[in-house]
Amino acid sequence: MVRFVGVQNAVRWIRATGLETILGELSEYVADDYRRWESFDKSPRVANHSPIGVIELMPTSDGHLYGFKYVNGHPSNPSRGLQTVTAFGVLSDVASGYPLLVAEMTLLTALRTAATSAMAAKHLARADSATMAMIGAGTQAEFQAIAVREALGIRTLRVFDTDPLASAKLVRNLTPLGFDVYVASDSADAVAGADVITTCTADKANATVLTDDMVKPGVHINAIGGDCPGKTELDAAILRRADVFVEFPEQTRIEGEIQQVESDFAVTELWQVVSGTTTGRASAEQITVFDSVGFAIEDFSVLRYLHDKTNHSAFSIDIDLVADPDDPKDLFGFAQGSDAPVPAL
Ligand SMILES: NC(=O)c1ccc[n+]([C@@H]2O[C@H](COP(=O)([O-])OP(=O)(O)OC[C@H]3O[C@@H](n4cnc5c(N)ncnc54)[C@H](O)[C@@H]3O)[C@@H](O)[C@H]2O)c1
Numbered sequence: 473m474v475r476f477v478g479v480q481n482a483v484r485w486i487r488a489t490g491l492e493t494i495l496g497e498l499s500e501y502v503a504d505d506y507r508r509w510e511s512f513d514k515s516p517r518v519a520n521h522s523p524i525g526v527i528e529l530m531p532t533s534d535g536h537l538y539g540f541k542y543v544n545g546h547p548s549n550p551s552r553g554l555q556t557v558t559a560f561g562v563l564s565d566v567a568s569g570y571p572l573l574v575a576e577m578t579l580l581t582a583l584r585t586a587a588t589s590a591m592a593a594k595h596l597a598r599a600d601s602a603t604m605a606m607i608g609a610g611t612q613a614e615f616q617a618i619a620v621r622e623a624l625g626i627r628t629l630r631v632f633d634t635d636p637l638a639s640a641k642l643v644r645n646l647t648p649l650g651f652d653v654y655v656a657s658d659s660a661d662a663v664a665g666a667d668v669i670t671t672c673t674a675d676k677a678n679a680t681v682l683t684d685d686m687v688k689p690g691v692h693i694n695a696i697g698g699d700c701p702g703k704t705e706l707d708a709a710i711l712r713r714a715d716v717f718v719e720f721p722e723q724t725r726i727e728g729e730i731q732q733v734e735s736d737f738a739v740t741e742l743w744q745v746v747s748g749t750t751t752g753r754a755s756a757e758q759i760t761v762f763d764s765v766g767f768a769i770e771d772f773s774v775l776r777y778l779h780d781k782t783n784h785s786a787f788s789i790d791i792d793l794v795a796d797p798d799d800p801k802d803l804f805g806f807a808q809g810s811d812a813p814v815p816a817l
Pocket of ligand 1: 545550556585607612613632635765
């Protein structure tokens, strides 16, 4: 039997555990896997593009466990009442090839993206950061804000979204959690005085959510929404003034903000900062950019975390995903009922 965590059980588990606890523990799981980055089998994700979106497969393995995520990205989906990003995934045992866990990953994607942003901010933002700007108040936004608050202790959130209803939703969700939220009139207003800027918009275009003049010395930017060819958020001039940190360069050069600059543009791999082999922030004036596109190891980390936390709990159930005849060579007999009879409907 394979364990399954569907949407309802994922929601029950999040409510029972608490989002802050999950984001804090998950950041540690992601950091543990970043520290052993070199032991993972890595490749850029496999992407199938259409004019309005993308469907991607994201596999990786540490030699003991194998994980993959199926994820879509369709920025125009909300106008049809659908989500921009949905996902599900699998964690398997490398020794047998058998799946251990099948999970919904729409919620898990929001969790792991936020946990990774928090990890990046912890290493790259100024330790005295107090104000965060959030450009884009959609699905990911609250998770990003809570995770960065857990990492840095930020107190004030300045938000801008082209959709006022999205900003109102964010205020509704975060004010009860103690956030002091200011709704800005535009991106420039949102980033004024901010120490950490998170761009998390959805538009299948080379958008300029932040222009160069908006970014002051000492700022850290988590650039989340530019994650596909032809889909970016930052003015390229920002990248040239900043130190840019990436997940897996082979994937980020195709999908990230750095698709806008030359193919040998200097970047630092975030795992090297997390593992202490290279420096993150070197001065209070430095501008740092985490050019996040989302990498398979982060999905592996959240599947590993979920499996550890729910495997022997009521938050997961058994599903009969794998045909497993008593005689492993008699799949035919199994299908015909002479091996292990399947109860009639
Ligand atoms: N890097 C990663 O690991 C990762 C993970 C998940 C999602 N993403 C990306 O993050 C982005 C946000 O995801 P989501 O699920 O929150 O999407 P969403 O559609 O729920 O929210 C996006 C929000 O951005 C707003 N927006 C669009 N253009 C804007 C602009 N120019 N200025 C201000 N606001 C603007 C929209 O009104 C919307 O509210 C998407 O592009 C998605 O592909 C990246």
